[in-house]
Amino acid sequence: MTQTTERLLCRDILVVGWNSQQMQSGFAFSQFAKRLTSLADLTDSDLQLLAEMPAAIHHFAPREILLRKGDRAEHCCVLLQGYLCWRNGSGRDRQITAIHVPGDVPDLHAMLMPCADATLTALGPAVVALVPHAFFHRIAGQSRKMAHALSMLSLADIGVLRNWVVNLGTRNAMMRVTHLLCEIVTRLQAVGQAGNHQFPSPFTQSDLAAACGISAVHANRIIQDLRRAGSLQWRSKTITITDWNALLRLSGFTPGYLQLRSTETMGAASPREAAAQRPRFGDFSLALP
Amino acid sequence: MTQTTERLLCRDILVVGWNSQQMQSGFAFSQFAKRLTSLADLTDSDLQLLAEMPAAIHHFAPREILLRKGDRAEHCCVLLQGYLCWRNGSGRDRQITAIHVPGDVPDLHAMLMPCADATLTALGPAVVALVPHAFFHRIAGQSRKMAHALSMLSLADIGVLRNWVVNLGTRNAMMRVTHLLCEIVTRLQAVGQAGNHQFPSPFTQSDLAAACGISAVHANRIIQDLRRAGSLQWRSKTITITDWNALLRLSGFTPGYLQLRSTETMGAASPREAAAQRPRFGDFSLALP
DNA sequence: CGTTCTATTGACTCGATTCAAACTAAGTGG
DNA sequence: CCACTTAGTTTGAATCGAGTCAATAGAACG
Numbered sequence: 123m124t125q126t127t128e129r130l131l132c133r134d135i136l137v138v139g140w141n142s143q144q145m146q147s148g149f150a151f152s153q154f155a156k157r158l159t160s161l162a163d164l165t166d167s168d169l170q171l172l173a174e175m176p177a178a179i180h181h182f183a184p185r186e187i188l189l190r191k192g193d194r195a196e197h198c199c200v201l202l203q204g205y206l207c208w209r210n211g212s213g214r215d216r217q218i219t220a221i222h223v224p225g226d227v228p229d230l231h232a233m234l235m236p237c238a239d240a241t242l243t244a245l246g247p248a249v250v251a252l253v254p255h256a257f258f259h260r261i262a263g264q265s266r267k268m269a270h271a272l273s274m275l276s277l278a279d280i281g282v283l284r285n286w287v288v289n290l291g292t293r294n295a296m297m298r299v300t301h302l303l304c305e306i307v308t309r310l311q312a313v314g315q316a317g318n319h320q321f322p323s324p325f326t327q328s329d330l331a332a333a334c335g336i337s338a339v340h341a342n343r344i345i346q347d348l349r350r351a352g353s354l355q356w357r358s359k360t361i362t363i364t365d366w367n368a369l370l371r372l373s374g375f376t377p378g379y380l381q382l383r384s385t386e387t388m389g390a391a392s393p394r395e396a397a398a399q400r401p402r403f404g405d406f407s408l409a410l411p
Numbered sequence: 412m413t414q415t416t417e418r419l420l421c422r423d424i425l426v427v428g429w430n431s432q433q434m435q436s437g438f439a440f441s442q443f444a445k446r447l448t449s450l451a452d453l454t455d456s457d458l459q460l461l462a463e464m465p466a467a468i469h470h471f472a473p474r475e476i477l478l479r480k481g482d483r484a485e486h487c488c489v490l491l492q493g494y495l496c497w498r499n500g501s502g503r504d505r506q507i508t509a510i511h512v513p514g515d516v517p518d519l520h521a522m523l524m525p526c527a528d529a530t531l532t533a534l535g536p537a538v539v540a541l542v543p544h545a546f547f548h549r550i551a552g553q554s555r556k557m558a559h560a561l562s563m564l565s566l567a568d569i570g571v572l573r574n575w576v577v578n579l580g581t582r583n584a585m586m587r588v589t590h591l592l593c594e595i596v597t598r599l600q601a602v603g604q605a606g607n608h609q610f611p612s613p614f615t616q617s618d619l620a621a622a623c624g625i626s627a628v629h630a631n632r633i634i635q636d637l638r639r640a641g642s643l644q645w646r647s648k649t650i651t652i653t654d655w656n657a658l659l660r661l662s663g664f665t666p667g668y669l670q671l672r673s674t675e676t677m678g679a680a681s682p683r684e685a686a687a688q689r690p691r692f693g694d695f696s697l698a699l700p
Numbered sequence: 701c702g703t704t705c706t707a708t709t710g711a712c713t714c715g716a717t718t719c720a721a722a723c724t725a726a727g728t729g730g
Numbered sequence: 731c732c733a734c735t736t737a738g739t740t741t742g743a744a745t746c747g748a749g750t751c752a753a754t755a756g757a758a759c760g
Contacts, residue, residue, distance in 0.1 A: 277524060342740065635707095
């Protein structure tokens with residue numbers, strides 16, 4: 123697969139061009155905004171800061187490596203389309219420690235720890251905007267709320283990781299798989315995707331197994347059980363959850379740990395209402411002079 | 412167990428009083444400084460900021476709860492002595508998702524996400540300094556390096572969590588237990604403890620099991636295997652690693668993910684040398700106006 | 701000195717892995 | 731467009747690590 127690169131500003135994507143390539147990116151840029159909004163209360167002027175985001179758009183092939191263990195980068199990967207994952211250890215079936223969906227910035231923490239301690243790879247084809255650390259640095263300085271939102275984006279991973287530990291430590295294979303599926307759907311919905319419980323699944327069953335800490339064979343058997351029970355369809359790189367309640371019941375999934383301001387679909391809902399429900403606290407950023 | 416509370420400044424502990432109670436705290440306060448130094452390069456004037464730390468010293472009994480899921484606090488828990496752990500889920504053997512050693516601040520991230528998503532409990536008796544969020548806020552503002560160190564302290568947990576996912580996802584019971592022991596020893600050494608591979612172990616075998624995602628019975632069998640092999644002693648709430656190399660071999664432990672600036676014991680070593688080896692990068696803080 | 705945790709041991713069961721083979725889908729190049 | 735290759739999925743059988751249950755022994759604590 124050819125790797126194309128374009129350097130442009132998000133403003134350009136949004137305002138100027140609308141060819142298919144840029145439309146795609148423009149759509150995904152709004153997912154990044156949605157993702158930030160799902161974590162923190164941002165005003166329109168805060169979001170306006172994102173328009174100046176210098177983005178070098180990269181396309182990655184399935185399994186392509188974005189960041190190798192030990193690499194140090196000057197920019198972060200804003201995921202626009204597809205999935206990325208962190209892989210730890212060596213060997214073919216090394217553990218997947220995190221899966222990222224559009225709107226995420228998997229290596230945002232690299233701004234403080236520039237030396238990657240794992241490998242970031244594409245799960246299926248992925249579109250990524252490379253954004254210099256300096257840009258986030260700058261907009262964090264221009265807006266307290268933006269600084270807070272970016273910190274949340276980085277810290278939200280802690281909640282997810284903690285939950286993965288619970289998943290691997292206490293649940294059996296069926297619960298692990300269904301729980302992961304529920305999490306992915308919920309996170310996609312937070313950026314306005316998978317509204318009908320349907321989403322692209324370019325990953326293999328081995329990938330699923332590597333994320334759930336089970337063997338590929340066993341993952342396959344679980345998937346088939348779910349298919350036979352009518353809870354799930356997985357055809358032509360697309361998963362459709364046909365019985366969401368069954369999945370919730372099987373997995374014991376509760377979305378609280380994702381830190382989303384609204385546990386409902388963020389897509390169409392009003393963020394303002396969600397913000398009102400949650401107790402406010404003073405704008406604060408972790409390391410803020 | 413009685414719960415005593417004293418309100419004082421670290422300066423007072425360090426400079427003024429030296430009764431047994433305060434000596435204990437003074438010693439442990441230095442561990443907090445060591446912990447920060449283990450993660451980032453700090454000058455003496457940076458560390459001087461810590462002298463003004465307002466600390467309400469609390470003593471907690473084994474299994475006592477410091478922070479319940481859903482609680483929101485105004486201060487962070489600086490662990491001075493003993494161990495704390497995050498527990499997720501319900502039931503007696505709910506998963507332990509993190510173990511903290513002296514010098515850690517398990518809930519530092521609560522400054523940005525004040526609503527706890529898990530339960531923080533004491534593993535054995537613990538001494539904790541409650542420090543207002545505002546204090547960290549302030550010293551982060553006074554020193555870039557301190558801001559960076561505090562951010563690192565918070566982000567270091569991500570590396571540890573990622574490794575726990577690997578531990579639970581890919582390793583068998585023997586590797587999980589030995590890996591956890593190696594991690595604890597290494598983290599204790601980073602604050603000048605366990606220099607001889609010996610450390611207090613007030614936790615039960617059930618706690619160990621809950622952290623490793625195995626049953627208490629199986630944890631017991633693993634410990635006995637290690638004892639019989641002469642790799643380990645566990646008597647009167649003290650663990651002594653009698654064959655460190657065996658544990659390293661069994662677990663495949665490598666300390667890189669702990670983000671310690673020196674993989675050697677930090678206790679007596681010169682932090683300045685370690686800093687020189689590591690490539691420097693501009694002082695930066697995640698969300699810094 | 702009894703009560704209550706914690707540690708230990710054995711027997712049985714079961715979920716999950718491993719190995720191996722067959723089958724399907726997806727490319728790739730002549 | 732088909733033959734060939736490769737990657738991924740599916741299936742069965744044998745095995746094993748780990749869980750569960752239950753009972754006992756020991757330690758800690760009031």
